[in-house]
Amino acid sequence: RNKLDPREPLEVKASIPIIGHLLGMINNGLVYYDILSKKYPNLPAFTTSIFNFRTYTIASPSLIQAVQRNARLISFEPFLNVAAERMAGCSKHALEILREKRSGGQGGNQAVIHAMHSALFGQEQDKMIRSMIKGVEVWNDGLAHKAPIQIDMFEWCREAITVASSDAMWGPLNPFKSKYFRDAFWDFEAGIDRLILNFLPHIVARKAWKSRESGTKAFMKYYNANGPAQGSLLAQARWNTMHDMGISVEDVSRLEMGMAVGLLSNTIPATFWVLFDLYSRPELLEQIREEVNQNALQIADKSATIDLTCLRDQCPRLLAFFHESLRLRSLAAPTRFVYEDVVLDNKYLIKAGSMLNISTTAVYRNADSWGPGSSEFDATRFYASSSRKIGGFLGFGISPNLCPGRESATSMILSFVSAFILRFDLEPPSSSSGPLWAEPKLRFHSLSSPWFQPAEPFLVKVMRRKEYQDYEWHYRVPEDKGQFKLSVG
Numbered sequence: 001r002n003k004l005d006p007r008e009p010l011e012v013k014a015s016i017p018i019i020g021h022l023l024g025m026i027n028n029g030l031v032y033y034d035i036l037s038k039k040y041p042n043l044p045a046f047t048t049s050i051f052n053f054r055t056y057t058i059a060s061p062s063l064i065q066a067v068q069r070n071a072r073l074i075s076f077e078p079f080l081n082v083a084a085e086r087m088a089g090c091s092k093h094a095l096e097i098l099r100e101k102r103s104g105g106q107g108g109n110q111a112v113i114h115a116m117h118s119a120l121f122g123q124e125q126d127k128m129i130r131s132m133i134k135g136v137e138v139w140n141d142g143l144a145h146k147a148p149i150q151i152d153m154f155e156w157c158r159e160a161i162t163v164a165s166s167d168a169m170w171g172p173l174n175p176f177k178s179k180y181f182r183d184a185f186w187d188f189e190a191g192i193d194r195l196i197l198n199f200l201p202h203i204v205a206r207k208a209w210k211s212r213e214s215g216t217k218a219f220m221k222y223y224n225a226n227g228p229a230q231g232s233l234l235a236q237a238r239w240n241t242m243h244d245m246g247i248s249v250e251d252v253s254r255l256e257m258g259m260a261v262g263l264l265s266n267t268i269p270a271t272f273w274v275l276f277d278l279y280s281r282p283e284l285l286e287q288i289r290e291e292v293n294q295n296a297l298q299i300a301d302k303s304a305t306i307d308l309t310c311l312r313d314q315c316p317r318l319l320a321f322f323h324e325s326l327r328l329r330s331l332a333a334p335t336r337f338v339y340e341d342v343v344l345d346n347k348y349l350i351k352a353g354s355m356l357n358i359s360t361t362a363v364y365r366n367a368d369s370w371g372p373g374s375s376e377f378d379a380t381r382f383y384a385s386s387s388r389k390i391g392g393f394l395g396f397g398i399s400p401n402l403c404p405g406r407e408s409a410t411s412m413i414l415s416f417v418s419a420f421i422l423r424f425d426l427e428p429p430s431s432s433s434g435p436l437w438a439e440p441k442l443r444f445h446s447l448s449s450p451w452f453q454p455a456e457p458f459l460v461k462v463m464r465r466k467e468y469q470d471y472e473w474h475y476r477v478p479e480d481k482g483q484f485k486l487s488v489g
């Protein structure tokens with residue numbers, strides 16, 4: 001074992017020597033570092049070692065900027081290749097192309113991310129948003145026809161968001177149109193933590209491995225039928241970049257299974273929790289209903305239209321609430337690889353060849369950044385803030401690795417939810433003892449979807465609200481290249 005340099009962050013020892021932290025990681029996933037940071041609340045940063053390998057955890061918002069300033073040396077890039085190899089199962093040839101240039105590859109991962117940012121900008125982004133919103137509209141209409149009805153709220157959000165987002169992304173030949181494909185995809189996604197171990201994956205993660213292989217075949221069919229030609233510019237940009245760099249159809253298909261994880265794994269739990277956090281706070285629900293009603297709903301005869309520009313510009317309470325829901329529900333923790341020795345904030349030596357992560361819950365608990373009620377839900381917390389750059393807000397990542405899908409995902413979620421709350425009342429699961437809208441039993445889902453999710457079906461009764469039950473519902477998505485005032489860290 002390497003001895004720690006006294007300038008490195010203090011080492012936190014596991015109760016079981018040598019493998020204790022490894023067991024903690026296996027049992028708890030990324031949440032393990034949050035558990036440790038709770039145990040040592042006064043440490044702004046700490047070190048854990050598994051055998052000879054170090055992980056540094058940043059638990060204070062003040063150190064995040066130091067990580068950002070050294071983004072070239074503390075980088076996300078190597079994990080993209082880990083995902084391509086272990087999660088997607090790409091060939092050696094593809095991995096060489098994807099690997100970052102400074103490690104001898106051709107920088108394919110960065111080229112793809114760059115192409116994605118360009119394809120999710122301005123008019124291209126508007127088209128994608130229009131298509132996503134059209135997709136979710138159908139689901140609210142379908143629910144209105146069936147109501148009153150009992151649904152599993154998480155499962156229903158998952159189907160609605162999956163179908164709407166994937167149709168917008170891949171177009172009419174989208175493999176997700178098949179329910180069989182969708183179910184197989186979720187089996188793949190649920191087993192990513194085991195696939196990533198890369199130890200006999202066809203045995204250790206059999207279900208996920210088989211589903212990944214069948215999903216890859218479905219995407220190969222999509223590419224062989226020239227699917228991207230009818231899909232979004234995002235799908236075209238990804239295909240063109242990878243194909244032009246010499247990546248085979250099979251490897252592109254494997255990487256597209258990974259892309260689907262990025263497209264869906266945050267958006268679905270975010271939608272579920274936004275609905276939960278609203279309906280479980282009746283007063284807040286009424287305020288937001290009123291705001292949308294007054295500022296973003298246009299009524300003509302029996303037609304009701306939600307206007308996206310008005311949602312963006314004239315519904316600050318809705319947007320502030322959305323940020324707070326993300327803050328307290330998402331556990332997305334930036335994880336980075338350290339290329340060279342760095343001293344953070346003139347204090348902490350971070351050594352090359354180690355991993356660094358940020359403990360989301362520790363950062364969000366910090367009273368200096370978030371005030372004395374930092375752990376409490378406060379729907380107005382972001383309301384007063386005039387700045388869009390909020391140090392310590394990790395909801396959409398930290399620059400330079402900001403989420404390129406944040407505008408399209410927010411547009412879809414908030415349009416969908418705005419119409420939903422005006423159209424429907426929900427009756428929560430009945431419980432003789434506990435409060436109404438008690439949180440469901442939760443489980444940490446997976447490394448690929450860093451959220452708590454319900455561990456059991458979350459059943460609610462959906463009823464149409466009298467006020468708008470005879471209306472036809474529409475959305476207006478103008479071509480104005482507008483943006484939500486989203487905060488980033």
Ligand code: HEM
Binds near residue numbers: 116264267403
């Ligand atoms: C509410 C929905 C979403 C949330 C909360 C979210 C959150 C995040 C976060 C926290 C990161 C940074 C991860 C890190 O630094 O380690 C990220 C990165 C990323 N997201 Fe999202 N995301 C959402 C939707 C989407 C969508 C719809 C797409 C695709 C269209 C997408 C594509 C990506 C990609 C490609 C990256 C990597 C960016 C880079 O490495 O520079 N995300 N997202």
